[in-house]
Amino acid sequence: MTTPTPERAKTAAGVMSRAKDLVAKVDAVPRVDREPLRRLSAPAAGLIRPATGLQAFASALMVVTLIGIWIVADAGITGLTGDGDVASGRVYLGIGLVAGASVVGFAATSAAYYLTHIADLRVRRSVRLAVAERLGVLPLGWFDSSASQKALSAFGSDVETMHTGVAHGRMELVQSVVTPVPVLVWLFVVDWRLALVAAVGPVVNFVLQQRIMLRAMNHQVEQGAAVADLVGAANEEMRDAVTLRVAPVPAGPTRLLAAARRLHRVVVDSHLEQEARGSRIATLIDPVFGLLVVLVVGVILIEYSTLTPAGLIAFAVGTVVVASAPAAVTGARFGIVTAAMAAVRIEELLAAPALTAPAAPKTPVDNGIVVDEVSFGHDPAAPVLRGVSLTVAPNSFTAVVGPSGAGKSTLCALIGRHHDVDAGAIRIGGVDVRDIDPVDLAHRVAILPQRAVLLRTTVRDNIRLARPDASDAEVIAAARTAHIHDRITALPDGYDTVIGDGLSLSSGESQRIAMARALITDPEILILDEPTAHVDPESAARIHRSLAGIARSRTVLLIAHQLETIRHAEQIVVVEDGRVTRSGAHDDLVGTDGVYRRLWEAMSS
Known part of the structure; x- marks a missing residue:
């Protein structure tokens, strides 16, 4: 008996590895x-x-x-x-x-x-x-x-x-x-020789079939890339349609035409190859072709009296089973x-x-907010906020302004713990938001996004969505505070009107219903992310009248672009490039050089 040696074991492992690589090259299944x-x-x-x-x-x-x-x-x-x-x-x-x-x-x-x-x-x-x-x-x-x-x-x-x-x-x-x-x-x-003939067919079938599938998958990848290029070129041309109409016609084919030609070429090449090579290979791997070969060889074996006719009938059935595998x-x-x-x-x-939920939750003592050297980024290599510090007094009205993409919405989302900060801390009432029970925090902090999302249900259920056990009186009180009660009562079925059943609400009305939904929980902190960005002037005025009453009993943070609406805010915070660069009252910020002053002058001119 031969004793295995490390060299032989290594050789066997190498053979197995090469065999696996060969199968991987042939096999089309990923x-x-x-x-x-x-x-x-x-x-x-x-x-x-x-x-x-x-x-x-x-x-x-x-x-x-x-x-x-x-x-x-x-x-x-x-x-x-x-x-x-x-x-x-x-x-x-x-x-x-x-x-x-x-x-x-x-x-x-x-x-x-x-x-x-x-x-x-x-x-x-x-x-x-x-x-x-x-x-x-x-x-x-x-x-x-x-x-x-x-x-x-x-x-x-x-x-x-x-x-x-x-x-x-x-x-x-x-x-x-x-x-x-x-x-x-x-x-x-039954007959080992004819069985060998029947077994060779499926092996050749498998190899050729995998080659066809691999080629087809490669063509699909090429077609996908060509389609993506064509869609990108079409979007680019539609985006620049106005400019292209007044500009001189460019010499040579445009990107859209080039992309269309590329897709046409890939599709045609794929079709021709499948028709030319695929049809010939498909004939070879067809089980019927394999059966024909077995029958011809079987008849020859019967002629030489080495196979019985009954055995050939068994092969006629069995070959189809094996060839289809x-x-x-x-x-x-x-x-x-x-x-x-x-x-x-x-x-x-x-x-x-x-x-994560804290093991021993703590309760804030008030609704004041402290942002302490906070840094955060969805991608750690590209932080959105860097070393932001901010103090918001309890029951105060603070406005947050700054250029688009400066990090205003991200800062407000962190206060509601929509994300955990990468560095620093955010405290409400002296307690780190990570140490407050998430359910408790959700009731304390309500965030109203730019665009209201209303469900296909009654107005009443849309308002009480944040608090399903709210009474009808509480629903009406929240609607009154949001200055939307009169509009609701004018609807065909009042608070029982189903939103979406032929009901047309303006953006401002939808936003005020969403505001009522936020108020139904009686939050201690209300954060509004540009609530008037997509509404008409009349609706904007109604929303700001609502804010005047809301701000008396809770801490309010308002992200705003329309500076005239925040002139009377107790504190205005300016965010630039992920940092708080200025904070103070309107008159103080207008009196000093900076982004706020330039934004105000641009709006006033």
Whole structure:
């Protein structure tokens, strides 16, 4: 017996590695981490395992069907040349095998798919509950990020895509892999030479099929890039349409025309290659072509009396089963890979950093705000705020102004703990916002965004959305404070009017309903992010009249571009390039050189 040596082990490992590389080059199915799919499917593992066993058993019964067909064929031929009674008995035996295998196989497959669909329901429920739980602890700022939009939009389709992997993919893969194996073994028992011919076809089939799919995938990538280039060029040309109409016509093709020509060339090249090469290769890998080869060789073997006619009939059936396996395996694997990719995206959503809750929550003593050397950035390499410090007295009215993109909205979002700061601290009533219970903080701080979002339900339910147990009297009181009560009572069904059912509300009216929703919780701090940015002058005036009453009993922060509306603010904070550069009353800021003074002069001119 030869003793393994390190050198031989290393050589064997090298051979295995090269073999894997070769398979990877040939295989068109992309490599994807399947662990997320296994983890998400874990709650249903107790159903998936027996279902897999049932499907494997049902698939293996195909060889029993094949043997039954062989027995019937052999008995029929024997009956023509020998004892008819013996042949008749064997015919019944063969038919019994075929019928029994078919019935048992159908029952096993049905039971397997029943179990996998129950498993799929469990997985869906588990995943959706896990996502709902995770969404409940994510910081509000996450929902404004581009990552959240992609994650949430993909969530619905990803759960449906996982259905393919859990309920169908594994069963189809087991069926396509298990079915041809015992059939091929039986064919080798019948005639090993013809079995070799039947086995070569599927191998060539697999290799050529993978090459076709790899080429098709490369063409899809090229077409995707060409489409993206064309869309970008079209958007650019539409954006510059007015300029292009008055400018001289440029010499040579425009970017849009060049992009259109590129897409046309890629599509035509892909089509021609698929027609020229694909059709020829498709003929070679067609199971019918493989069957024809087996039949020709089988007839030759019968001529030399090395194969019986009944054996050739068995090969006629078995070859089709074996030759169809590569396409079935590839299709099933693609289904599982697609489900695995969906599971990866779902786990990325579940891995989004949660908003931490303090072990021992503290209660603020008042509604004053202190921003202490705060730095923050969605990308740590590009901070939005750098060393910002600010003090807002309790029950005061503070306005925040500055150029677009200076960090005003980000600063206000941090006060409501939509994100956690990278450095420094934000304190409300002397308590770091990270030490306040998130639910308590949400009731203390209300933020009204630039654009109001109203649901397709009654006006009453839209207002009490932030506090479902609010009474009708409290809803009306919040609407009165927001100066929207009279408009609501003028609606066809008053507070019971459903928004969206032919109801047309202006931006200002929608904003005041949203303001009433913010006030229904009686917040100690109210932050308004340019509430009049998208409303008409009359609505803007009504909103500012509302603010006059609101500011008497709570701390109000107002992000504003219209400086005339904040002249009487107790404090005006100027934010530039992620820093607080000035703060003070209107008269003080106008009297000193700086951004505020320049903005005021530009507005007044």
